[in-house]
Amino acid sequence: MAQFRHYHADDVAAFHRVRDPYGMFSNMAAGYPLRVGGIQATSSEAAYQALRFPDLPEFQAEILVLGNPILAKRHAYTRIAETRLDWDAVKVNIMRYVLRAKFCSHQEALLPALAETGDRPIVEVSLRDDFWGAKPDGERLVGRNVLGRLLMELRAELAAHPVGGSVEVAPHFPCAKLLAHQLGEERFPPDSEPAQDPVFL
Numbered sequence: 400m401a402q403f404r405h406y407h408a409d410d411v412a413a414f415h416r417v418r419d420p421y422g423m424f425s426n427m428a429a430g431y432p433l434r435v436g437g438i439q440a441t442s443s444e445a446a447y448q449a450l451r452f453p454d455l456p457e458f459q460a461e462i463l464v465l466g467n468p469i470l471a472k473r474h475a476y477t478r479i480a481e482t483r484l485d486w487d488a489v490k491v492n493i494m495r496y497v498l499r500a501k502f503c504s505h506q507e508a509l510l511p512a513l514a515e516t517g518d519r520p521i522v523e524v525s526l527r528d529d530f531w532g533a534k535p536d537g538e539r540l541v542g543r544n545v546l547g548r549l550l551m552e553l554r555a556e557l558a559a560h561p562v563g564g565s566v567e568v569a570p571h572f573p574c575a576k577l578l579a580h581q582l583g584e585e586r587f588p589p590d591s592e593p594a595q596d597p598v599f600l
Contacts, residue, residue, distance in 0.1 A: 404520075406533060406540040412516035413540070415524040423512060424550055425523065426497075427468045433497070433504045434589060435568075436582040443501040444468035446577075448475035450493050451482045453576040460578060489572040494531075495549050496570045502553060503566045503587035510562050513554045521547040521554070563588070 414421040417428045426444040433440050440446035440463050448471055449459040458478060465471040483489070502509045523546045525532030533542030560566065569584035576582065 401530075401543050401545065403529070403541060404533065404544050406520050406522050406544070408535070408538050408540055411520045411522045411540065413522045413524050421512060421516070421521070423509060424521065426546075429466065429468060431501055431505050431509070433500045435497075435500050435585065436577055436580050438577045438580065439463070440497075441466050442468040442471060443497045445471035446497045446500070447493060448472055449577060450497075450575070451475060451486060452478070453483055453574045455481060456576075456579045463577075483574065485573070491545060491549070492570075492572040494546065495552075496568065496572070496575075498549055498553060499566070499568045500587060502557070503568060504589075506562045506564075506588065510557060510560070513550070513557070516554065520544075521550045523547050 412421055413419070414424050416422055417425050422428055423431070426442065426447065429442060431442060433443060433446060435446065440449065445463050445465060445468060449462045452458050452462075452475075455478070458481075462471050462475050465474055502513065522540050522544050523532035524540060525534060525542070527534075529542030531544075531546040533540035533544045533547070557566070565586045565588070567584055568587050570582045
């Protein structure tokens with residue numbers, strides 16, 4: 400998953416900004432709230448950043464309510480030194496989990512777009528981050544593109560899935576806690592509509 404990849408820019412389903420055709424795939428895309436364990440997150444980015452801090456529930460709550468994903472990330476970085484010690488070992492599985500929750504919570508909006516990419520590589524174009532994305536290098540995009548590869552993994556898994564159907568989502572990483580609640584396996588979409596406001600302590 401972490402090996403560098405080389406893509407030709409004309410052969411991929413790429414996204415760089417949220418207004419791009421596949422910009423809804425970005426964790427910075429607003430308008431895709433999700434609920435895990437009965438707890439509302441305003442975005443997949445907010446959920447991902449909150450899961451950095453399983454032992455800081457009050458700080459998690461501050462992150463989860465921020466409606467702008469960029470602000471959620473910036474707020475998380477104010478206490479980046481308190482990130483869980485196993486972050487590098489678990490961050491990909493945490494991202495896998497929040498992407499699955501996002502796409503299965505918004506199936507009508509997101510699954511057709513995912514299917515539209517066909518069998519093309521999905522690539523997040525980034526000028527700075529060659530771990531989650533890939534950097535432009537002439538006509539090529541070079542990077543580990545972990546986010547794009549997780550999206551391709553999800554695309555393959557849900558290729559035959561009927562839009563609106565139920566999907567199991569489970570956190571496959573230790574200490575999966577939000578607001579002092581241990582997260583477990585759930586079915587998406589939830590049986591009931593998400594709450595309008597996050598659950599607080």
